[in-house]
Amino acid sequence: MSDIQTFFRTCPLCEATCGLEVTVSITAKGREVTRIRGDRDDVFSHGFICPKGSTLKQLHDDPDRLRKPLVKRNGVHVEVEWAEAWDEVAGRLGEIIEQHGRESVATYLGNPGAHSLSAMLYNRSLLQGLGTRRRFSASTVDQMPKQVAAGYMFGTGVSVAVPDLDRTDFVLMLGANPYASNGSLCTAPDFPGRLEAMRARGGRLVVVDPRRSRTAEEADTWLPIRPGSDALFLMAIVHTLITEDLVNLDERIAGLVAGLDEIRAASANFAPEVVASATGIDASTTRALARDLVAAPTSVVYGRIGTTTTEFGTTASWLVDVVNVLTGNLDRPGGAMFTKPVLGGPTTRGKSGSGAGFRIGRGGGRTQVRGYPEVMGEYPVAALAEEITEAGEQRVRALVTVAGNPVLSTPHSDQLAKAFEQLDFMVSVDMYLNETTRHADVVLPPPSQLQREHYDVALYPFAIRNVANFSERVLPLDDGQPDEWEVLLKLALIAQGFGPDADPIAADDATIDSLVRHGVSDSGSPIHGRDPEEIIAALDASGRKGPARTIDYMLQTGPYGAAFGSNPGGASLDLLLANPHGVDYGALEPRLPDALRTKSGRIELAPPELLADVPRLRKAIDELSNRDLVLVGRRHLRSNNSWMHNIEVLVKGKARCTLHVHPEDASRFGVSDGGVARVTSRVGSVDAVVEVTEAIRPGVVSLPHGWGHGVPGTRLRVAAERAGVNSNVLTDHEAIDPLSGTSVLNGIPVTVAPIAGS
Numbered sequence: 001m002s003d004i005q006t007f008f009r010t011c012p013l014c015e016a017t018c019g020l021e022v023t024v025s026i027t028a029k030g031r032e033v034t035r036i037r038g039d040r041d042d043v044f045s046h047g048f049i050c051p052k053g054s055t056l057k058q059l060h061d062d063p064d065r066l067r068k069p070l071v072k073r074n075g076v077h078v079e080v081e082w083a084e085a086w087d088e089v090a091g092r093l094g095e096i097i098e099q100h101g102r103e104s105v106a107t108y109l110g111n112p113g114a115h116s117l118s119a120m121l122y123n124r125s126l127l128q129g130l131g132t133r134r135r136f137s138a139s140t141v142d143q144m145p146k147q148v149a150a151g152y153m154f155g156t157g158v159s160v161a162v163p164d165l166d167r168t169d170f171v172l173m174l175g176a177n178p179y180a181s182n183g184s185l186c187t188a189p190d191f192p193g194r195l196e197a198m199r200a201r202g203g204r205l206v207v208v209d210p211r212r213s214r215t216a217e218e219a220d221t222w223l224p225i226r227p228g229s230d231a232l233f234l235m236a237i238v239h240t241l242i243t244e245d246l247v248n249l250d251e252r253i254a255g256l257v258a259g260l261d262e263i264r265a266a267s268a269n270f271a272p273e274v275v276a277s278a279t280g281i282d283a284s285t286t287r288a289l290a291r292d293l294v295a296a297p298t299s300v301v302y303g304r305i306g307t308t309t310t311e312f313g314t315t316a317s318w319l320v321d322v323v324n325v326l327t328g329n330l331d332r333p334g335g336a337m338f339t340k341p342v343l344g345g346p347t348t349r350g351k352s353g354s355g356a357g358f359r360i361g362r363g364g365g366r367t368q369v370r371g372y373p374e375v376m377g378e379y380p381v382a383a384l385a386e387e388i389t390e391a392g393e394q395r396v397r398a399l400v401t402v403a404g405n406p407v408l409s410t411p412h413s414d415q416l417a418k419a420f421e422q423l424d425f426m427v428s429v430d431m432y433l434n435e436t437t438r439h440a441d442v443v444l445p446p447p448s449q450l451q452r453e454h455y456d457v458a459l460y461p462f463a464i465r466n467v468a469n470f471s472e473r474v475l476p477l478d479d480g481q482p483d484e485w486e487v488l489l490k491l492a493l494i495a496q497g498f499g500p501d502a503d504p505i506a507a508d509d510a511t512i513d514s515l516v517r518h519g520v521s522d523s524g525s526p527i528h529g530r531d532p533e534e535i536i537a538a539l540d541a542s543g544r545k546g547p548a549r550t551i552d553y554m555l556q557t558g559p560y561g562a563a564f565g566s567n568p569g570g571a572s573l574d575l576l577l578a579n580p581h582g583v584d585y586g587a588l589e590p591r592l593p594d595a596l597r598t599k600s601g602r603i604e605l606a607p608p609e610l611l612a613d614v615p616r617l618r619k620a621i622d623e624l625s626n627r628d629l630v631l632v633g634r635r636h637l638r639s640n641n642s643w644m645h646n647i648e649v650l651v652k653g654k655a656r657c658t659l660h661v662h663p664e665d666a667s668r669f670g671v672s673d674g675g676v677a678r679v680t681s682r683v684g685s686v687d688a689v690v691e692v693t694e695a696i697r698p699g700v701v702s703l704p705h706g707w708g709h710g711v712p713g714t715r716l717r718v719a720a721e722r723a724g725v726n727s728n729v730l731t732d733h734e735a736i737d738p739l740s741g742t743s744v745l746n747g748i749p750v751t752v753a754p755i756a757g758s
Contacts, residue, residue: 002025002026002027003025003026003027004023004024004025004026004034005023005024005026006021006022006023006024007021007022007024007471007472007474007580008020008021008022008039008041008042008471008580008581009022009454009471009472009474010454010455010456010469010471010582011049011052011053011056012115012116012449012452012454012456013052013053013056013115013449013640013644014050014052014115014181014182014640015181015182015183015184015185015186015187015459015462016045016048016050016182016183016187016188016189016190016191017044017045017187017189017456017459017460017463017469018038018039018042018044018045018048018049018050018053018189018190019038019039019041019042019043019044019045019047019189019469019581019582020036020037020038020039020049020053020056021035021036021037021038021039021040022035022036022056022450022474023035023036024474024475031475031476033056033057033060033450033474033475036053036054036055036056036057037049037054038053039581041581042189042469042581042582043467043469043581043582043583043584044189044463044465044467044469044582044584045189045190046189046190048189048190048193050182050637051637051638051649051650052637052638052640052644052650055644055647055649055650056448056449056450057450058647058648058649059448059449059450059644059647060448060449060450060451060475062646062647063717064432064433064646064715064716064717064718065431065432065445065448066430066431066432066433066443066445067445067478067481068080068081068082068445069081069082069084069085069442069443069444069445070085070433070440070442070443071084071085071088071441071442072440072441072442077433077438077443077713081480082480082482083500085442085444086490086494086500086501087500088441088442089427089442089444089491089494089500090494090499090500092398092424092425092441093105093398093425093427093494093495094494094497096397096398096424096425097398097495097497100397102130102131102132103132103133103134103394104132104395104396104397104398105130105132105134105396105397105398105399105400105495106132106134106135106136106384106387106388106396106398106399106400107126107127107130107132107134107135107136107399107400107401107402108136108137108381108384108399108400108401108402108404108406109123109135109136109137109138109401109402109403109404110137110138110401110402110403110404110405110406110409111138111142111403111404111409111641112403112404112641112643113402113403113404114458114459115456115458115459116403116446116452116454116484117452117453117454117455117457117547117551118446118452118483118484118485118488118546118547119402119403119484119488120457120458121457121485121547121550121551122484122485122488122489122492122547123402123488125488125489125492125507125511126400126402126488126489126491126492126495128492129491129492129493129494129495129496130400130492130495131495131496133363133365133374134379134387134396135377135378135379136378136379136380136381136383136384136406137378137381137404138381138404138406138409138410139376139378139742140375140378140379140380140381140382140736140740140741140742140743141309141381141409141410141411141742141743141745142305142308142309142742143184143185143304143305143308144308144313144375144376144740144741144742145307145308145313145314145316145317145737145739145740145742146160146185146303146304146308146317147160147376147740148314148317148358148360148375148376148739148740149314149315149317149318149320149321149610150317150321151358151376152318152358152604152607152609152610153318153321153598153603153604153605153607154338154595154596154597154598154603154604155346155347155354155355155356155357155358155596155597155598155599156346156347156355156358156597157358157376158345158346158347158461159338159346159347159595159596159597160185160462161321161324161330161331161336161337161338162185162186162187162336162337162338162339162462162463162464162588163186163300163302163335163336163464164298164300164333164334164335164336164337164464164587164588165186165188165191165194165195165198165464166194166197166198166464166465166587167298167333167334167587168198168203168298168299168300168334168335169198169201169202169203169204169296169297169298169299169334170203170204170205170206170292170293170296170298170299170300171195171198171203171204171205171206171299171300171302172206172208172289172293172299172300172301172302172323173205173206173207173208173209173215173219173301173302173303174207174208174209174225174230174233174234174301174302174303174304174306174307174316174320175208175209175230175303175304175305175306175307175308175746176209176215176302176303176304176305176306177209177211177213177214177215177216177306177634177635178191178192178195178215179191179192179213179214179215179217179218179637180213180214180215180634180635180636180637181635181637183462183464184304184305185304185462186302186304186462186464187456187459187460187462187463187464188463188464192215192218194464195215195218196218199220204220204221204292204296205218205219205220205221206219206220206221206222206223206289207219207221207222207223208223208225208230208233208281209222209223209224209225209306210224210225210226210227210306210632210696210697210700210702211224211632211634211660211695211696211697211700211702212224212694212695212696213634213695214637217695223281223285224280224696224697225279225280225281225697226278226279226280226624226627226630226697226699226700226747227306227310227630227632227700227746227747228310228311228312228624228630228744228746228747229275229278229279229280229624230303230306230307230310230312230316231307231310231312231315231316231319231617232270232275232278232279232312232617232620232621232624233275233279233281233286234301234316234319234320234322234323235266235267235270235275235319235614235617236270236271236272236274236275236279236283236286237286237289237290237293237319237323238263238267238270238319238322238323238326239267239268239270239271239272240271240272240286240287240290240291241290241293241294241323241326241327242263242264242267242326243271244287244290244291246290246291246294246326246327247260247326248294248326248327248328249325249326249328250328250329250330250331250332252331252332252590252592253325253330253331253592253593253603256592256593256596256601256602256603257325257602257603257605258600258602258603258604258605258606259604259605259606259607260605260606262605262606262611263322263326263605263606266606266611266614269618270618271283272284272286272287274621275621277621277625278620278621278622278624278625279624280697293323293327293329294327294328297334298329298332298333298334298335299327299329299334299335300324300329300334300335300336301320301321301323301324301336302320302336303316303317303320305746306632306746307320308737308742309633309742309743309744309745309746310737310744310746310747311620311735311736311737311744311747312613312616312617312620312737313737313739313740313742314610314613314737314739314740314742315610315613315614315617315739318607318610321336322605324336325603325605330592330603331590331591331592332590333587333588333590337588337589337590337591338588338591338592338595339460339461339462339463339466339588340466340559340585340588340589340591341460341461341463341466341558341559342460342466342467342468342555342558342559342560342571342583342585343455343457343460343461343468343551343554343555343558344554344557344558344559344561345461346597347591347594347595347597348558348559349522349524349525350524350597351524352593352594353593353594353596353601354596354597354598354599354600354601355596355597355598355599356597356599357597357598357599357600358598360373360374360375360376361373361374361375362374362377365379367379367380367383367386367387368387368391368394368395369383369386369387369390369391370383370386372736372741373741375740375741379741380736380741380742380743381406381410381411381743382410382411382412382733382734382735382736382741382743383733383741384396384406384410384416384419385412385415385416385418385419385733386419386733388419388420388422388423389418389419389422396423397423397424397425398423398424398425398426398427399420399423399425399426399427400426400427400428400429400491401426401427401428401429401430401436401437401440402428402429402430402488403429403430403431403446404430404436405434405435405436405437405641405642405643405706406436407420407434407435407436407439408434408435408436408642408706408707408708408726408728409641409642409705409706409728410728410731410743411728411731411732411733411735411743411745412683412684412728412729412731412732412733413684413708413726413728413729413731414683414684414729415683415733417435417439420436420439421439423439425441426439426440426441426442427440427441427442427443427444427491428440428442428443428444429443429444429445429446429484429487429488429491430443430444430445430446431445431446431448431643432643432646432714432715432716433713433714433715433716434642434643434714434716435642435708435709435711435714438711438712438713438714444487444491446483446484446487447477447478447481447483447484448475450473450474450475451473451474451475451476451477451478451481452473452483452484453470453471453472453473453546453547453548454470454471455468455469455470455471455547455551456469457551464588465584465585465586465587465588466560466584466585466586466587466588467582467583467584467585468555468560468571468576468582468583468585469576469581469582469583470548470551470573470576470577472577482504483546485504485508485546485547486504486505486546489504489507489508490502490504492507493507505545508545508546508549511550512536512539512549512550512553513532513536515550515553516532516535516536516539516553517532519535519553519557520532520535525557526556526557526561526563526566526567527556527557527563527564527566530564534564535553535564538564538565539552539553542573542574544573548573551573552572552573552574555571555572555573555575555576556570556571556572558571560585562575571583609739610739613738613739627699627747627749628699628749629665629699629700629701629749629750629751629752630699630700630701630747630748630749630750631679631681631700631701631702631703631727631730631746631747631748631749631750632700632701632702632746632747632748633702633703633704633705633727633745633746634660634702634703634704634705635704635705636656636704638650638651639651639656639704639706641705641706642705642706642707642709643706645706645707645709645716645718645719645722646716646717646718646719647718648718651718651719651722655689655722655724656704656724657688657689657703657704657707657722657723657724657725658688658689658690658691658703659677659679659688659689659690659691659701659702659703659752660691660693660695660696660701660702660703661677661690661691661692661693661696661701661752662692662693662694662696662697662698662699662700663692663693663694664698665698665699665701665752666690666692669752669753669754670753670754671690671692671752671753671754672690672692672754673690673691673692674689674690674691675689675690675754675755676688676689676690676754676755677690677752677753677754677755678752678753678754678755679701679703679730679750679751679752680730680750680751680752680753681730681731681732681748681749681750682732682749683729683730683731683732683733684729684730685729685730686703686708686725686726686727686729686730687725687755688703688725701750701752703725703727703730704724704727705727705728705745707723707724707725707726707727708723708724708725708726708727708728708729709722709723709724710723728745730748730750731743731744731745731748732744732748735748
């Protein structure tokens with residue numbers, strides 16, 4: 001006999017934030033998940049689910065998932081109890097900090113952390129506890145250019161305008177493939193369905209991509225652009241809008257726009273005819289597209305990772321919003337709009353309509369070897385290896401990683417793996433012994449996703465509706481297993497010198513106390529002037545600790561918050577728990593000028609830092625026109641970077657880690673479908689199985705991101721059986737976008753040659 005219990009939670013595996021209905025059987029032997037399907041009553045996803053969401057059970061049950069800490073003894077990882085692991089961390093990390101200072105330690109925060117409530121709330125405590133400025137993350141192989149461009153234009157790095165998909169009439173999409181990955185910096189469950197609904201109501205989708213991706217196949221128009229030339233293409237659209245007198249500023253924000261004359265001058269030398277040889281898109285097509293964007297009742301330009309991971313990633317990201325402004329589609333329904341997240345954020349706090357603005361290189365922070373400046377509190381991950389191996393006495397000696405696999409996901413992977421071998425100490429918070437954590441001296445595993453509470457702190461600020469949803473844990477923690485937030489806080493306390501017996505709960509109490517006291521002293525807070533002890537008592541009355549208590553505070557003090565009784569019925573954790581399918585606070589609404597945090601209080605259409613990059617862009621036309629062969633990445637619906645390749649149901653079937661080659665190039669290089677070819681860049685070579693396809697433009701080849709498993713010292717049985725090759729062996733650590741420090745992962749010059757006898 002068993003009891004059946006149903007849980008509703010948000011999927012934590014990608015940016016779509018789909019609602020799940022999880023059925024659990026409760027017997028004398030314990031709890032077991034028996035079914036996962038889409039939550040049809042979820043206020044945001046309405047039952048939509050992709051293949052990844054249904055595999056949370058397999059992820060939890062995976063025998064390779066770590067249940068206890070690992071410590072490396074004589075070169076081999078052995079399982080230990082938590083007390084022994086903490087002793088090891090306290091002794092060795094403490095010794096390095098004492099002897100060489102806090103700047104001898106570096107951190108790397110991986111992509112899965114953006115989908116973890118504990119990581120989003122407590123990584124900051126860890127970074128503060130370590131006290132080092134040598135911070136690296138997956139952001140500089142992903143979205144950083146978009147955040148930098150948004151920062152300069154609108155005032156903060158999270159002031160990213162998202163496409164209002166449900167109300168638009170025309171989407172121009174560059175470098176994104178939502179049929180494979182849903183949205184990115186655009187949280188939208190069932191992104192494909194929303195595009196199809198747009199087309200069903202008479203709208204139009206134009207996809208600009210060197211590959212005929214699954215999204216491009218569904219589009220009204222596919223424009224196979226040359227990789228790396230997106231900024232040129234967008235600048236040609238700007239040129240057309242200006243020279244053909246098509247600029248159509250929304251009268252509501254026209255007075256807020258600064259820099260129109262500078263944009264006019266900057267675009268003067270980028271006529272569509274001038275850039276066509278570099279973009280591969282003929283001038284008449286570019287001009288017609290510019291006219292169509294203005295003629296549509298509403299339109300929006302959306303660009304993602306295919307545009308950000310190029311040598312002009314920030315410039316392209318900037319020009320996306322320049323076009324949205326010039327066509328009259330910024331901050332209006334059906335265009336690109338700013339969210340008002342339920343937890344609040346930099347655009348809801350502080351003085352409305354202006355702020356400190358955005359800059360990089362704060363505090364004079366730069367890397368030791370090449371002098372790369374700080375960007376949003378971190379350095380380019382492409383510089384991590386050389387900071388370990390080439391910085392002399394100032395080198396990185398210890399590394400802390402959280403939920404990341406940079407050996408597969410960041411540039412010049414072989415170089416980085418060799419650098420990790422030179423570290424004096426490394427500790428990783430991770431569920432797996434993977435290609436990165438195999439180098440760690442200590443691995444501290446968090447509980448599985450089904451054993452954690454969840455709220456999408458990082459993703460709802462980019463959602464196409466203002467929604468909120470809290471997920472309780474589905475399965476209990478294992479005996480002796482600390483929660484993820486406790487692991488992160490204890491690691492922070494040990495780094496501060498409090499020893500292996502430090503109490504994370506006491507630290508969490510101190511954090512809440514600090515948050516409340518800051519809130520009551522902030523004139524812009526809804527609890528300004530209140531008695532802090534009253535607020536703390538109200539929070540503690542629930543008995544909650546950790547993320548749940550912090551989320552309750554953030555909800556109550558956010559723009560929709562209950563404010564601890566001042567706004568009855570407002571947002572709180574109790575409200576979300578009473579509404580397990582989520583609470584929808586409505587479609588996005590115009591937010592300018594209130595959302596601006598620039599010093600001027602205006603939309604900075606032509607920031608000097610971005611204008612300064614225009615001559616480099618103009619100079620690149622000839623070089624881009626003459627490139628012979630370049631490599632780009634790709635994604636698949638059942639793949640999420642590297643870390644879900646150990647789930648059989650997601651990797652079974654036809655091999656996906658193949659080299660896509662156009663038939664013309666296959667003939668030119670003498671490679672054949674099913675054969676093996678050697679792909680070589682400036683920094684490395686890999687041998688990959690060839691897949692000849694017309695779904696890619698000539699002069700471009702493609703390898704998917706996140707493969708290259710089967711490395712000795714890892715424990716990923718399923719992944720090792722379908723190892724694939726690591727495309728980042730080919731990416732060049734010296735090739736970065738200088739404005740954001742983001743690595744060039746698309747448009748890498750390569751050669752391709754057949755392997756004899758393959």
